[in-house]
Amino acid sequence: MLNTTMAAKGRPREHCDVRPLRGIRVLAFTHYAAGPIAAQYLGSLGAEVIKIEAPAGDYQRSAIKDPTASPDSPSPYFLGMNRNQRSLCIDLKRLEAVAVMREMIAQTDVILENFRPGVLERMGLGSSALLAEHPGMIYCSIAAYDPAGPSGNKPGQDLIIQALSGIASLGGAAEGPPVPAGAYIVDTYTASQAVIGIQAALRQRDQTGLGQWVRVDMMSCAIHLLASESSYALNAQEQACRGRNGISHSHQPAPYGIYSTLDGAIALVADPASLPAIATALGLSDRIIPLLEGTGAWTKRDEIAGILSGRLRQLASDDALTRLAPTGILLAPVRSVDEALADPDVASDLVCEVEHSYGGRYRVALEPLKLSGSALVFDRPAPDLGEHSVEVLRETGIDQDRIDALIASGAIRVPAPAGLRVKS
Structure with a gap:
């Protein structure tokens, strides 16, 4: 159940029936951060998003948890990156599961995936195969590196990309080690680029009837984050460097x-x-x-x-x-994340409190976008693993006998009985 009560000093975010992406169905083969954040944003814009999870579930369900919380409680990271999605838990290593997935894909507008290149291709679910079969589909792939480059098949992660892109080289004192950003900035920016690309492709489909392959990679996004700094590196004769004090931007004079x-x-x-x-x-x-x-x-x-x-x-x-x-001059105290979240300018619109059937009560930060003609929606908290498996298959047109057989074979997973779930 969703509770639209906002955090302290906040106010309810207005809900509106006008949703920019209403009627758009997204299958999200996503895990870790960049993919789920992009899927969540599409859901907040009104798309119907179905999160496709393997039997083990998204890694983030159990990663980076409050050490004082119950071992079975969901990770705050997962809760903050997977709302406005339904979870279908399906074992795509089974042929009967792949057959089900193909039936779902035939009813889908957008495929969003951030698996390592080649994973979906081996299942016959890669961009080339599906776009040939469904020319009106939008297929968005998020990767660590440009698939056309020499590192196209390599895995990546935010810190690794910060290191390789040069972002990390700009922080810290000149004589000390480089200091990366303290947040997953590349993941979040990459997700935003994916959402922009998907919306542009949908708009083009409105005009031409044809879909396309939307590609975005973390390395390219990191370089784009360095729009000013990379332009300086490309055009200036003398390159900027970190100061000895480690308190400033490498390109800025004192007192910045x-x-x-x-x-x-x-x-x-x-x-x-x-x-x-x-x-x-x-x-x-x-x-x-x-x-x-x-x-x-x-x-x-x-x-x-x-x-x-x-x-x-x-x-x-x-x-x-x-x-x-x-x-x-412009000046401000350096606040902790907790202090920033308590600011009325933040909490009034960006922090929402949720009551969840399996995770108790928790708070999340919402997307920053504001549209005068349509509010972003918050219809669903982050789902339990396989919470919507049965209803999604029914909507696809799969009868109950077949669903029961899929569950019995392990091709489809449903949540544990309520008595085994975490209590708030």
């Missing part, structure tokens, strides 16, 4: 960066012209202003950042922010 304080950290965004005012506010004019001659904000950025850093470590965050506010 994050600085430790007595009780936390603060972020400063300002151009070099603001440095005299910053120096005055912190009582550092005699030390910083002599360094600003010519291109000093660039060439002596480490020295300037070091002076600022030493002073700010002596001040509490609130004190530092109060002193710097009159300068007019």
Whole structure:
């Protein structure tokens, strides 16, 4: 059961009968992160999304769990990436299961998959075979690397892609190890690109009647995340590098960066012209202003950042922010994720509380997109493994005797009896 009560200080997200992707059926062969996030977004836009899971279930069902939670409780990661989907648990290693899947595919608009290249092809469910059989279908593949490149068949993961793309090389101090982003930014951005591609392909199908193969890979998406930095690398003679203090963007002069304080950290965004005012506010004019001659904000950025850093470590965050506010620069405290989620600007629209039949009560962050003519929907919490197997097969036109036989053979799985599920 869905509870539309929002988190503290929030308000209910409005539901609307106008759904941009109403009538679009998606079969999501997805696991880990990028695929489920894309499938979830399509569901939030109104598509009917069926998550196809192997008997073992999506890896994320049990990964990265609260260590204090019950061993059988669902992972918050899974709960946050798989709403607005129904789960069909099917063993595609069985011929009778593949036959069922082909019947479902004949009634499907979009195939979304992020398996390793070749997995679905070996089952006869690859893009070439299905597009030849169903020319109006949209087939979206998410991979780690461009399938046409030398690494096309290799597996990948967010951290690996951050390392290979250069994203990780931009964080941290020059003399220390590179520091990657602390969130799965490549997965999420790749998912967004997949959703954009699917919607564009659907629009083209409206015009031509023909579907197409939509391809998106994490490596290409990571390079696109570096749109500014890669352009600099391609066109500048002298390449930027990380500062010794590790507090700034590799391409930014002082004072841009994050600085430790007595009780936390603060972020400063300002151009070099603001440095005299910053120096005055912190009582550092005699030390910083002599360094600003010519291109000093660039060439002596480490020295300037070091002076600022030493002073700010002596001040509490609130004190530092109060002193710097009159300068007019952009500044903010560095908050924890918990603190950010408690912000009314966030919780009012983005955090929703859910009551789930197998997972108790939990809260999730919703998609950020807002449409004036149609609200994003939240019809379903993340599903139990195989929760909708029977109803999905019935909708496909498979009779009950055949369903019973599929269950008996192990080709189709249904949830454990209610008495064996996690209690809230």
